[in-house]
Amino acid sequence: FLLPSILAYDLGASSGRALLGRLNNRTIEVEEVHRFGNDPVVVGDRMHWDILRLYHDIKQGLLKAKHAGETISSLAIDSWAVDFGLVGRGGELLGNPYHYRDRHTDGVMERTMERLTASRIFGRSGIQFLPFNTIYQLAALKEADSPLLEQAKHFLMIPDLLRYFLTGEMHNEFSNATTTQFYNPVLGGWDAELLADIGISPSLFGNVVQPGTRVGQLRASLTEELGIDAIPVFAVAEHDTGSAVAAVPALERDFAYLSCGTWSLMGTEVDQPVMGELAQTLNFTNEGGVGGTFRLLKNIMGLWILNESHRTWEKAGLSYSFPELVALAEKAPAFRSLIDPDDPMFLHAGDMPSRIANYCERTGQQAPQSPGEFVRCILESLALKYRYVLELTERLSGKSFSGLHMVGGGIQNALLCQWSANAIGKPVWAGPVEGSALGNLAVQWIAQGELSDIWEARKVIRESFPVTVYEPRDGAQWEDAYGRFRALTGLSK
Ligand code: ADP
Ligand code: LRH
Numbered sequence: 013f014l015l016p017s018i019l020a021y022d023l024g025a026s027s028g029r030a031l032l033g034r035l036n037n038r039t040i041e042v043e044e045v046h047r048f049g050n051d052p053v054v055v056g057d058r059m060h061w062d063i064l065r066l067y068h069d070i071k072q073g074l075l076k077a078k079h080a081g082e083t084i085s086s087l088a089i090d091s092w093a094v095d096f097g098l099v100g101r102g103g104e105l106l107g108n109p110y111h112y113r114d115r116h117t118d119g120v121m122e123r124t125m126e127r128l129t130a131s132r133i134f135g136r137s138g139i140q141f142l143p144f145n146t147i148y149q150l151a152a153l154k155e156a157d158s159p160l161l162e163q164a165k166h167f168l169m170i171p172d173l174l175r176y177f178l179t180g181e182m183h184n185e186f187s188n189a190t191t192t193q194f195y196n197p198v199l200g201g202w203d204a205e206l207l208a209d210i211g212i213s214p215s216l217f218g219n220v221v222q223p224g225t226r227v228g229q230l231r232a233s234l235t236e237e238l239g240i241d242a243i244p245v246f247a248v249a250e251h252d253t254g255s256a257v258a259a260v261p262a263l264e265r266d267f268a269y270l271s272c273g274t275w276s277l278m279g280t281e282v283d284q285p286v287m288g289e290l291a292q293t294l295n296f297t298n299e300g301g302v303g304g305t306f307r308l309l310k311n312i313m314g315l316w317i318l319n320e321s322h323r324t325w326e327k328a329g330l331s332y333s334f335p336e337l338v339a340l341a342e343k344a345p346a347f348r349s350l351i352d353p354d355d356p357m358f359l360h361a362g363d364m365p366s367r368i369a370n371y372c373e374r375t376g377q378q379a380p381q382s383p384g385e386f387v388r389c390i391l392e393s394l395a396l397k398y399r400y401v402l403e404l405t406e407r408l409s410g411k412s413f414s415g416l417h418m419v420g421g422g423i424q425n426a427l428l429c430q431w432s433a434n435a436i437g438k439p440v441w442a443g444p445v446e447g448s449a450l451g452n453l454a455v456q457w458i459a460q461g462e463l464s465d466i467w468e469a470r471k472v473i474r475e476s477f478p479v480t481v482y483e484p485r486d487g488a489q490w491e492d493a494y495g496r497f498r499a500l501t502g503l504s505k
Contacts, residue, residue, distance in 0.1 A: 030073030255451030272422030279309025340384030
């Protein structure tokens with residue numbers, strides 16, 4: 013390729029990828045140069061991310077781009093939110109970052125809320141209550157009198173840390189910083205009062221940089237090791253959901269999105285955080301985005317439940333591909349068993365089929381028996397939960413949506429897209445699959461003056477990638493199922 017390429021690393025909870033992107037006459041061309049697993053490692057009772065392996069795979073991506081003969085003008089990394097590494101005197105990483113699903117935070121959110129009150133925490137951060145938010149992870153380390161905190165000099169979130177490994181420079185990026193639940197979007201900085209409340213020193217936290225800021229270049233030891241040139245490194249919306257929403261190919265300003273991967277993140281984009289009592293009661297979040305935007309959204313447990321079921325069956329010697337599981341679900345009986353995917357019993361890693369069976373028994377429903385029946389239960393329940401959260405989003409934002417944009421790896425599950433359209437009674441516009449990586453590329457192009465803003469980026473993405481339209485069907489059956497779902501799960505308005 014004669015055009016310069018840029019490189020986007022997108023690290024999801026289940027896999028990571030390196031995409032090379034080129035802007036050719038306002039058309040985006042992408043090439044996946046490297047894809048890799050992201051397998052957490054359990055040691056004793058603790059679950060960690062394999063951070064050095066991820067860094068190794070980032071280097072592999074650079075080598076593969078070099079072998080493809082590419083000239084790379086910049087790179088950036090986005091990843092899942094909330095997790096972090098602590099760096100000590102002399103600049104070394106202290107310990108392996110914890111996985112947000114580790115149980116060391118069990119009970120910590122409840123204790124912290126009791127002490128500080130929900131309205132103080134939400135009023136200062138605008139972030140939904142999730143037990144694994146960074147604030148509760150740090151409070152857990154504090155409660156456990158962790159030696160890590162005694163030694164820590166710097167707090168870096170996962171992409172901050174990987175960027176630091178690449179460049180030797182430390183910066184805290186804005187979109188990810190907001191997910192900690194101790195960034196104050198009204199004051200525009202780390203909330204020193206909340207940090208004091210949990211006994212954490214504000215000196216660990218650096219200046220917050222906005223997406224689109226140049227934050228260094230590959231360090232000399234790395235360029236020597238790999239035999240490559242020093243590439244400039246940018247901060248983008250380093251929270252993967254922030255990058256995914258930046259890439260939603262919407263033409264209208266008031267659009268609803270669902271970023272569909274391990275998690276399902278559903279909501280709308282707003283100019284100002286929505287921090288009133290209703291947002292707190294409905295447990296919505298206001299995560300920082302690109303160009304001064306915020307994501308008013310709610311986390312839905314998502315395909316995690318399917319992925320963990322898949323892992324459980326694999327351990328038992330039953331090996332199915334995702335398309336095989338989806339085909340089995342399609343043949344299973346409709347609406348026989350429904351769950352609330354957001355029941356806390358599904359949060360931690362483990363045997364999801366057994367937990368689903370327990371849930372069904374507890375709620376007087378027939379438990380699924382075969383993999384197809386389990387997958388049908390998961391996908392129907394997710395689609396019904398999407399309807400519920402879409403209705404809440406409309407109520408909270410005062411907007412009304414004519415359909416739903418879905419992006420992310422989960423849209424390869426066409427059955428889920430169709431059922432989502434059926435459940436909401438509106439069209440689903442599915443695409444692109446690599447939403448986060450494209451949002452990452454787009455912000456780099458905006459920073460380099462190749463695109464003017466996210467609205468131009470969305471237009472170019474729309475013109476460069478296909479969008480599959482799913483029209484709603486079977487309205488009466490889904491309406492009926494929604495009533496049952498609401499009653500069973502106890503979800504009221
Ligand atoms: P994350 O970024 O959270 O790691 P992705 O956006 O990459 O997740 O989405 C991965 C998920 O998409 C998988 O866990 C799986 O549930 C779903 N998926 C991937 N490929 C397919 C496929 N061919 N058919 C159906 N579902 C798929
Ligand atoms: C999705 C995601 C989500 C967070 C969760 C921890 O990958 O970033 O937005 O809530 O991971």
